[in-house]
Amino acid sequence: MDNLDWAFPSSAVEVKDLTLHYGPYEALKRVSLKAKAKELTALIGPSGCGKSTFLRSLNRMNDLIVGCKIEGQVLIGGVDIYAKKMDVSLLRKRVGMVFQKPNPFPMSIYDNIAFAPRTFGIRKKEELDAIVIASLRKASIFEEVKDRLRESALALSGGQQQRLCIARALAASPQILLLDEPTSALDPISTAKIEDLLAVLKSTVTIIIVTHNLQQAGRIADTTAFFLLGEIVESGTTEDLFRRPKDKRTENYITGRFG
Amino acid sequence: MSDLKAFRRSRNFFASLKITSMVALGLSLVALVSIVLFVLIRGTGNITFQLLFGRYGTSPSIWPAFLGTLLLIAVAVGAAAPIGIASAIFLSEYAERDFWLIRCLRIATETLAGIPSIVYGLFGYLVFVVACGWGYSLLGGGLTLAIMILPLIVRSTEESLLAVPMALREGSYALGAGKVRTIFAVVLPSASEGILTSLILAMGRVVSESAVLIMTVGMVVNIVPVSPLSAGTSLALDIYYFASFGYPEEASATAVVLLVFVLSLNLLAFLLARLFERKKGLHGQS
Numbered sequence: 001m002d003n004l005d006w007a008f009p010s011s012a013v014e015v016k017d018l019t020l021h022y023g024p025y026e027a028l029k030r031v032s033l034k035a036k037a038k039e040l041t042a043l044i045g046p047s048g049c050g051k052s053t054f055l056r057s058l059n060r061m062n063d064l065i066v067g068c069k070i071e072g073q074v075l076i077g078g079v080d081i082y083a084k085k086m087d088v089s090l091l092r093k094r095v096g097m098v099f100q101k102p103n104p105f106p107m108s109i110y111d112n113i114a115f116a117p118r119t120f121g122i123r124k125k126e127e128l129d130a131i132v133i134a135s136l137r138k139a140s141i142f143e144e145v146k147d148r149l150r151e152s153a154l155a156l157s158g159g160q161q162q163r164l165c166i167a168r169a170l171a172a173s174p175q176i177l178l179l180d181e182p183t184s185a186l187d188p189i190s191t192a193k194i195e196d197l198l199a200v201l202k203s204t205v206t207i208i209i210v211t212h213n214l215q216q217a218g219r220i221a222d223t224t225a226f227f228l229l230g231e232i233v234e235s236g237t238t239e240d241l242f243r244r245p246k247d248k249r250t251e252n253y254i255t256g257r258f259g
Numbered sequence: 260m261s262d263l264k265a266f267r268r269s270r271n272f273f274a275s276l277k278i279t280s281m282v283a284l285g286l287s288l289v290a291l292v293s294i295v296l297f298v299l300i301r302g303t304g305n306i307t308f309q310l311l312f313g314r315y316g317t318s319p320s321i322w323p324a325f326l327g328t329l330l331l332i333a334v335a336v337g338a339a340a341p342i343g344i345a346s347a348i349f350l351s352e353y354a355e356r357d358f359w360l361i362r363c364l365r366i367a368t369e370t371l372a373g374i375p376s377i378v379y380g381l382f383g384y385l386v387f388v389v390a391c392g393w394g395y396s397l398l399g400g401g402l403t404l405a406i407m408i409l410p411l412i413v414r415s416t417e418e419s420l421l422a423v424p425m426a427l428r429e430g431s432y433a434l435g436a437g438k439v440r441t442i443f444a445v446v447l448p449s450a451s452e453g454i455l456t457s458l459i460l461a462m463g464r465v466v467s468e469s470a471v472l473i474m475t476v477g478m479v480v481n482i483v484p485v486s487p488l489s490a491g492t493s494l495a496l497d498i499y500y501f502a503s504f505g506y507p508e509e510a511s512a513t514a515v516v517l518l519v520f521v522l523s524l525n526l527l528a529f530l531l532a533r534l535f536e537r538k539k540g541l542h543g544q545s
Contacts, residue, residue: 064432106448107448115431
């Protein structure tokens with residue numbers, strides 16, 4: 001696994017009996033989920049139900065939290081990402097993440113996008129240029145910023161910053177993209193742009209998105225999983241889950257009786 | 260009825276508090292302005308080319324002191340900045356916030372900042388002048404000053420690093436960067452203005468210090484220093500020397516130069532801090 005071109009054999013995600021503790025608090029209780037390759041899976045549920053925690057255990061961001069303990073298995077393309085020999089850097093290169101609040105680095109647009117390629121040793125200007133342009137195109141923000149690549153990314157609007165962050169994640173050539181409520185801080189037009197973008201991206205990248213917005217899940221997700229109090233109550237095709245929920249709690253949630 | 264009285268009494272109290280505090284503010288302003296005016300009026304007319312750049316012969320010159328001051332800044336900040344910044348990185352990025360050893364360390368740095376400078380001077384004298392056998396030297400003085408400004412640099416650098424949003428560190432880790440790359444490529448650049456500001460303020464401390472230098476650099480006012488191991492003087496020391504040995508005009512003129520020096524350093528720090536705020540404000544917009 002010392003090869004920078006290393007990749008997972010496939011981008012299908014399988015989580016088996018994942019239990020996660022923050023100190024004494026049990027945030028996830030024996031959660032199991034399958035996300036098919038090159039599909040869009042949405043995680044829905046009320047605040048504090050563990051969706052974000054679950055998402056952050058797929059690229060081991062929870063490793064950064066002191067007192068976090070994990071049991072169970074997370075397999076990506078059959079590879080156990082919590083195995084001892086797993087290189088966390090390479091894992092995060094292949095499993096990108098976009099956060100709730102856009103977090104561009106206080107540097108130029110170009111340097112933001114080139115951050116991951118540079119981390120993995122790409123130094124040649126032509127190579128970097130090509131990656132930066134391709135990534136901005138994929139995140140459909142290239143036309144808006146092509147004349148100011150050397151200007152600060154902080155001058156962009158919130159929606160543009162979020163697409164920049166998607167481009168920045170894509171520049172690492174991920175197989176999976178995790179998004180944690182990426183549109184909750186954005187206006188409806190910026191939200192629509194990002195949804196359109198995700199619909200295109202899923203032909204090349206497996207996408208798992210946490211969202212508070214049920215309509216959003218209904219619009220873009222192939223599969224949806226409903227989280228409640230650290231457990232997955234129900235998961236299935238988005239249509240089944242919304243039209244024919246099997247569990248009473250799911251029905252109550254999607255009909256707006258709580259949450 | 261008595262309620263109304265109490266109400267009036269408290270209202271009168273607050274009205275008089277307002278006036279009292281305004282008078283107090285006025286007094287502080289008068290004190291500050293009169294010192295600056297006094298120095299400028301007494302000193303400006305006495306600034307001559309000979310005093311600034313001439314050779315120290317029959318009439319005095321502050322050229323050796325000017326060079327000495329620059330050398331002291333270079334030695335003190337050059338030694339304290341790397342150690343101070345590295346310590347701050349450890350405190351903010353690696354240390355566990357509530358670990359007892361770290362708490363002790365933090366209290367120690369704060370205590371270090373409160374020690375009177377003459378005590379640092381005595382320490383520098385005993386260690387560099389006597390024990391190291393360097394005699395009076397700018398190097399010894401600079402290193403003593405480095406120890407003195409170290410807590411200042413550690414504290415303010417740590418503040419700047421802690422002010423960098425956690426979201427930026429997470430963003431970097433999520434792209435596969437390790438801890439070292441995150442610190443050098445994201446955290447330090449984001450905090451650079453704050454760190455630079457703290458270094459400039461530390462320079463201000465070096466320039467204004469005199470007690471430490473009386474005991475360590477030798478106050479040799481008339482010889483241009485040729486190496487860090489030369490004995491020497493600084494602008495602040497020259498004021499003391501001129502005032503003590505019958506050159507009151509030169510003392511006032513040197514005070515003007517020192518004042519301008521310190522004010523420009525503070526102005527620079529202020530401008531950098533403004534730049535820093537603007538950048539952060541822009542980030543908050545998202």
